[in-house]
Structures are given as C-alpha cells and as structure tokens.
Amino acid sequence: MARRFRGFLPVVVDVETGGFNPQTDALLEIAAVIPSLNNGKLKPENTFSTHVEAFEGANIDPKSLEVNGINPYSPLRIARSEHDALNYIFTPIRQAVKAHGCTRAILVGHNAFFDLSFVNAAVERTGIKRNPFHPFSNFDTVTLSGLAYGQTVLAKAVQAAGLSWDANEAHSALYDAERTAELFCTVINRWDSLNPDMQLRVSG
Secondary structure: OOOOOOOEEEEEEEEEEOOOOOOOEOEEEEEEEEEEEEOOEEEEEEEEEEEEOOOOOOEOOHHHHHHHOOOOOOOOOOEEOHHHHHHHHHHHHHHHHHHOOOOEEEEEEOOHHHHHHHHHHHHHHHOOOOOOEEEEEEEEHHHHHHHHHOOOOHHHHHHHOOOOOOOOOOOOHHHHHHHHHHHHHHHHHHHHHHOHHHHHHHHO
16 A cells, blocks of 8 residues: 555545534534555445534534534434544544555545545644644545546546445435545556556555
8 A cells, every 4th residue: 555655545534514614614524434455456444434513613504504414403413522533533544554554644535625624624623633644635536537537526426437326325424435435446446457567566
C-alpha cells in the first residue's frame, strides 16, 4: 500500500452535516472505510461510522436535514461528541497506517474537499493533536469517475462502474462511504489492470 500511494494510506470518508460551512454548521455523521491491498487488488476492508452530537452553538439548516434524513434531536439517536467521534474514527485509521507501513492517511471522498474541510474544522474545535489525515491533499472520486466513466454524480458513477445503488439508502454517511469506497477501488483496479508496469511497481 505504501509503495502504491507514495507512503499514503487512502481512507474513504463521508460526512453528513447541518449545512455547507464547516466553521459554523454541525457535523452530524461520519463514516470511514479502510481498504486493503491483496495480490495487487484494492478492496474495501474495514468500516467505521458514528453519529455525532452537534457542537455547542452549531447551525443546523432544516434543508440539509431534508436531504440526509437525520433528526439530530431524536432521543433514540446514539451520538458521540465530536471529540469522541473523531477518536473513534481516527484510532483504527492510525493503526492501519502503521500496519501498512505508510506515513499518513489521505482522505478519499466524493467532493473530497467538503468532507476534509469538516474533518479539519472538527479537529481544530476539539484540539485533537494526532489527525491521521494529510491536511489538504485528497483523492476525489468526482475527478476519477469523471475520467473513467464520464459521470460526476455519485449515484450515476457507481452505476456506470457496474456497482449497485439504492437511492433509499443514500445520504447516510455509512452508505455513501461504502459506495464511494467500492467506486474508488474499482477505478484504481481498472487503471492498474490496463497498466501492467504499475502492478509490477506495486508488487516489486
């Protein structure tokens, strides 16, 4: 893995939020999928997800809740504080970075800048010192799927890649992260299969 991605461990992340501004709007869900590399093939392996309590004073736009279907005020919602949620997600990522001989994780996302901006803002608010992710670099599956399939919308890109898509499950962090991970792995594996020299560099 370290050889394939120049010392980075790609980790697919999706967040669901109360708006578009990472400084003012609530982080409500976060999910991460950690892939593995076996016999030169990348595949999703471990998934972690959690609901997140809105930080004090956070803005929550009702229009965002209409899209993601989250009820942040439900007494049945089991949510962690931002600090605990990040530690829950970050701990296995740090372990995987070490296990794969990588130096750092790199966030993979569909419109990755959005997910990374919310992760970085939450890290700053909570004072967590050991953020495993590179602070600004990312892999964006919008770009990759636009190149590979001519599609930039997640649902259409996933389907163009020959993968399943359930519109009723979409817009949860867990579901979107899992589909994005499958999409990312499919694109990478397809590219590598068309470029034998890449496979030799990975396995050599």
